[in-house]
Amino acid sequence: xxxxxxxxxxxxxxxxxxxxxxxxxxxxxxxxxxxxxxxxxxxxxxxxxxxxxxxxxxxxxxxxxxxxxxxxxxxxxxxxxxxxxxxxxxxxxxxxxxxxxxxxxxxxxxxxxxxxxxxxxxxxxxxxxxxxxxxxxxxxxxxxxxxxxxxxxxxxxxxxxxxxxxxxxxxxxxxxxxxxxxxxxxx
Amino acid sequence: xxxxxxxxxxxxxxxxxxxxxxxxxxxxxxxxxxxxxxxxxxxxxxxxxxxxxxxxxxxxxxxxxxxxxxxxxxxxxxxxxxxxxxxxxxxxxxxxxxxxxxxxxxxxxxxxxxxxxxxxxxxxxxxxxxxxxx
Numbered sequence: 001x002x003x004x005x006x007x008x009x010x011x012x013x014x015x016x017x018x019x020x021x022x023x024x025x026x027x028x029x030x031x032x033x034x035x036x037x038x039x040x041x042x043x044x045x046x047x048x049x050x051x052x053x054x055x056x057x058x059x060x061x062x063x064x065x066x067x068x069x070x071x072x073x074x075x076x077x078x079x080x081x082x083x084x085x086x087x088x089x090x091x092x093x094x095x096x097x098x099x100x101x102x103x104x105x106x107x108x109x110x111x112x113x114x115x116x117x118x119x120x121x122x123x124x125x126x127x128x129x130x131x132x133x134x135x136x137x138x139x140x141x142x143x144x145x146x147x148x149x150x151x152x153x154x155x156x157x158x159x160x161x162x163x164x165x166x167x168x169x170x171x172x173x174x175x176x177x178x179x180x181x182x183x184x185x186x187x
Numbered sequence: 188x189x190x191x192x193x194x195x196x197x198x199x200x201x202x203x204x205x206x207x208x209x210x211x212x213x214x215x216x217x218x219x220x221x222x223x224x225x226x227x228x229x230x231x232x233x234x235x236x237x238x239x240x241x242x243x244x245x246x247x248x249x250x251x252x253x254x255x256x257x258x259x260x261x262x263x264x265x266x267x268x269x270x271x272x273x274x275x276x277x278x279x280x281x282x283x284x285x286x287x288x289x290x291x292x293x294x295x296x297x298x299x300x301x302x303x304x305x306x307x308x309x310x311x312x313x314x315x316x317x318x319x320x321x
Binding site for chain 1: 266
């Protein structure tokens with residue numbers, strides 16, 4: 001009797017630990033099952049005022065955790081032609097933003113989703129567009145173009161917060177998705 | 188008799204003082220541009236340049252200040268590429284505008300380069316400041 005109870009307890013415990021890991025999508029693909037400090041579906045929110053001001057004036061202040069350090073290094077060394085725009089900074093500001101980006105990049109973040117971004121990127125590759133990373137493409141591969149690029153209220157995959165209503169707070173949870181003109185999105 | 192008079196002076200001069208304080212950045216920059224060769228600063232000239240169209244070989248072939256800021260300085264604009272909202276340029280409706288020298292110079296450098304394909308001259312910057320300060 002004691003034995004049965006002990007075995008049941010063990011089975012129950014194993015089930016309890018593994019079910020959430022199996023349940024959450026794509027863990028097998030982008031390397032799950034590991035312990036991260038933050039199991040949330042988000043990434044660290046951007047709170048730095050200099051970063052918000054300098055990078056967030058023209059576009060959403062993307063979380064540094066969405067690209068690896070190599071990408072940010074490349075980005076910051078070419079600000080005079082930043083996706084066709086001049087985004088030059090004075091030396092001091094450039095240095096402080098680079099430091100912030102590198103310290104919080106995808107490869108240094110302990111947020112689960114940041115790790116997935118990082119794992120999807122090939123070694124030695126330094127993509128400049130978050131929307132071109134393999135993990136991003138995989139996560140958005142079922143979304144028809146008419147909802148994003150063909151949607152006048154969205155127009156581009158780079159406008160995270162057009163659909164991810166809490167993107168600026170670092171949350172990319174499915175429950176927070178509202179596609180303008182279409183509403184909720186359930187994977 | 189003297190005390191009410193003093194109160195009157197304080198009340199009247201306080202708003203004027205704060206307006207002056209807000210414009211320090213513009214005054215300082217205008218003086219600096221003058222010392223670098225800007226003469227006969229003209230708001231009309233600034234307006235003309237603000238509305239002028241420039242050609243580019245890259246994305247968005249026709250570029251103007253109004254491409255993002257709109258013609259109306261008191262209205263909010265929209266970034267032509269990212270669609271991000273841009274607060275109005277006129278300090279009369281957006282008191283934060285034109286109060287920070289460093290910021291003014293940063294945006295002159297970035298936006299003159301994007302729009303005109305080169306940095307603005309001190310004369311052009313002085314004309315712009317006078318035109319924008321509405």
